[in-house]
Amino acid sequence: MNGTQVVEGARRAPARARVRSHDDERRRPWTFWVLATVFVAYVLALYGPMLCIYVLSLQDIRGGLVFPMKGLSLHWFVDLFTQVRTGDVKGGFERSITLALVVTVLTVVGSFLAGLGFRARFRGDGIVFYVMVGSLVAPGLVLGIGIGLLFQYLGIEPHWYTSALGAHLSWTLPFGVLVMFAVLSRFDSAWEEAARDLGASHWQTIRWVVIPVLAPGLVAVALFGFTLSYDEFARTLQTSGSLNTLPLEIWSMTLNVTSPSLYALGTVTTIASFVIIGASLGVIAWLQRRRARRLPAN
Amino acid sequence: MSARSNTAGWLYVSPLVAVLIPFFLVPIVVVLVASFLEHDGYGGMIAHFTLENYKDLFTSELTLRLYLGTIKFALLTWIGTLLIGFWIAYFLVFHVRNQLLAIGLFLLCTVPFWTSNIIRMISWIPLLGKQGLVNSVLMSTGVIDRPLAFLLFSDFAVVTAYIHQLTIFMIVPLFNSMSRIDKRTIEAARDAGASRFEIVRYIVLPMSRTGIALGSIFVLSIVMGDFFVVKVMSGGGSASIVSALFEDISVLQYPPAAASAVVLLVVVVIMIAAILRTVDIRKELGR
Numbered sequence: 001m002n003g004t005q006v007v008e009g010a011r012r013a014p015a016r017a018r019v020r021s022h023d024d025e026r027r028r029p030w031t032f033w034v035l036a037t038v039f040v041a042y043v044l045a046l047y048g049p050m051l052c053i054y055v056l057s058l059q060d061i062r063g064g065l066v067f068p069m070k071g072l073s074l075h076w077f078v079d080l081f082t083q084v085r086t087g088d089v090k091g092g093f094e095r096s097i098t099l100a101l102v103v104t105v106l107t108v109v110g111s112f113l114a115g116l117g118f119r120a121r122f123r124g125d126g127i128v129f130y131v132m133v134g135s136l137v138a139p140g141l142v143l144g145i146g147i148g149l150l151f152q153y154l155g156i157e158p159h160w161y162t163s164a165l166g167a168h169l170s171w172t173l174p175f176g177v178l179v180m181f182a183v184l185s186r187f188d189s190a191w192e193e194a195a196r197d198l199g200a201s202h203w204q205t206i207r208w209v210v211i212p213v214l215a216p217g218l219v220a221v222a223l224f225g226f227t228l229s230y231d232e233f234a235r236t237l238q239t240s241g242s243l244n245t246l247p248l249e250i251w252s253m254t255l256n257v258t259s260p261s262l263y264a265l266g267t268v269t270t271i272a273s274f275v276i277i278g279a280s281l282g283v284i285a286w287l288q289r290r291r292a293r294r295l296p297a298n
Numbered sequence: 299m300s301a302r303s304n305t306a307g308w309l310y311v312s313p314l315v316a317v318l319i320p321f322f323l324v325p326i327v328v329v330l331v332a333s334f335l336e337h338d339g340y341g342g343m344i345a346h347f348t349l350e351n352y353k354d355l356f357t358s359e360l361t362l363r364l365y366l367g368t369i370k371f372a373l374l375t376w377i378g379t380l381l382i383g384f385w386i387a388y389f390l391v392f393h394v395r396n397q398l399l400a401i402g403l404f405l406l407c408t409v410p411f412w413t414s415n416i417i418r419m420i421s422w423i424p425l426l427g428k429q430g431l432v433n434s435v436l437m438s439t440g441v442i443d444r445p446l447a448f449l450l451f452s453d454f455a456v457v458t459a460y461i462h463q464l465t466i467f468m469i470v471p472l473f474n475s476m477s478r479i480d481k482r483t484i485e486a487a488r489d490a491g492a493s494r495f496e497i498v499r500y501i502v503l504p505m506s507r508t509g510i511a512l513g514s515i516f517v518l519s520i521v522m523g524d525f526f527v528v529k530v531m532s533g534g535g536s537a538s539i540v541s542a543l544f545e546d547i548s549v550l551q552y553p554p555a556a557a558s559a560v561v562l563l564v565v566v567v568i569m570i571a572a573i574l575r576t577v578d579i580r581k582e583l584g585r
Contacts, residue, residue: 028393029494031393031494032389032393035385035388035389035393036389036393038382038385038386038389039386039389039390039403042382042386042407042465043406043407045462046407046410046462047410048425049418049421049422049424049425049462050410050413050417050418050421052421052424052425052431053417053420053421053424056424065423065424065427066423066424066427066429066430066431067424067430067431067434106313109313110313110314110317111314113310113311113312113313113314114310114311114313114314116310117306117307117308117309117310117311118307118310118311120303120306120307121303121307122303122304122306122307122308123304123307124308125307125311128311128314128315128318131318131322131323132314132318133515133570134322134567135318135321135322137515137516137519137523137566137570138322138326138519138523138563138566139519139522139523139524139540139559139562139563139566140523141523141525141540141543141544141547142326142329142523142540142543142559142562142563143321143322143325143326145325145329145547145552145555145556145559146324146325146326146327146328146329147321147325149325149328149329149332149552149556150320150324150325150328153328166317166320166321167321169317169321170317170318170321170322173313173314173317173318174314177314182474223412227411227412227413230414231412231413231414231415231416233415233416233526234523234524234525234526238547247414247416250414250416250417251416251526254416254420254530262420263420265417266414266417266420266421269413269414269417270413270414270417273412273413273414274409274413276412277409277412281405
């Protein structure tokens, strides 16, 4: 805890003390303990299995798919990137990251604009909205088949950076727009009006008021865009063309590979996911803190 | 509604529309068209109108079995995710008093959503297998003397994997809905003598309707459209509508698969429309 935080804490202390004493009056009810147990059990069930495969991926060459652990080494990670039978993991990894980055940029821009557009009603907005919901809930494989057949009919070779890119966007954009709805519902349009009253142009208002205020929400949209694309499988299956993305590699491994290589791949891809999640949450926290510093203390 | 606001609105949503038309609407139309075509059995389609694909679909006993099986999975998963999701969200919103802690715990629940579904699914294998952790613990403590075979590669495993993956889709919208309930409403109810149960029944439940509806749409549509959880977790023992469709695709039988896809889409749309009738999601989401 640094100096400013201590000062800040001291300033808020009276308010907090009042809340605390109020809380002491009502003791934690029995339901708290029951639900806390449910919560802990849920989190354990959520993370437990994943932890198992991370641990099992660290076995040595004798390792199998189940406990007990046999040895401790990075053998299966080396195996993963050097063996031909495990497929083109490295290429899949690179393609998935590239695709996810492109999808992220397009998703943030598209969802931001659509989010702003949906704030005011316009003729046909309901149709766009329901088509969007449709795209979100349509079975991924069915959509993939449709896109695959469409490309076949048009005589265009499907590629991960064309047909699969479109397939991913048809899923990440609606998701991003829904997140934008949630973000915008907490956005006070009085700020915009204030900017306009002070003579800001439409574009200046967006650039200097709307985007800075919504920045943490936009990072959240980016996180959704990246991870939904990076892990997308069903829509990619029929649309990626001849080269596989990482989830497709994982899929073919689940069907063919019965060694801890599979777990090693799970560990690698999850580490990548965690780096992205950590970075996004870090940026959001940083933006919030910077904002808190800039706001005059009230 | 002026002409200007109409143009501006369409301009704002134009990137979204530019993706939805070629990568959602047209492909769906392509599938619809393909479902009425004849196929030559070698991956080719003959541009000749036929209702044969639908006739085969509706007269096959397999179709009924697939739908019943998939709907059974969807219902079990829906019940499981709703029960768990509701109480997790309720706990976070109404029982964790420190808001920062509540948000932290909420994030803890959402992190796995941002990791690979397939990996989270296969991570049940070392736990549920015949020689898996659950069986070995139960055997060594003497609860059972033979490994429980139903744990992996069974309907039980399929539903477990679904609930594991999809509860998050209930927690997020429910957390969102419940966070918006004015705490003073609850205080007022308590002051007026409502019991804890009555507060949940008459205040929290009705006011989280949108959350429940949104979560249900996600859970039901994902389960109805899934094929890889069923394929891997049932070990090939069970099939779903889409996993059967996927088999058709792998032998390049596009028109029958397309017909099956169209029927599935109609069923999913009816389900979602029924849910949407109960709430105005857009109104409650947007403003």
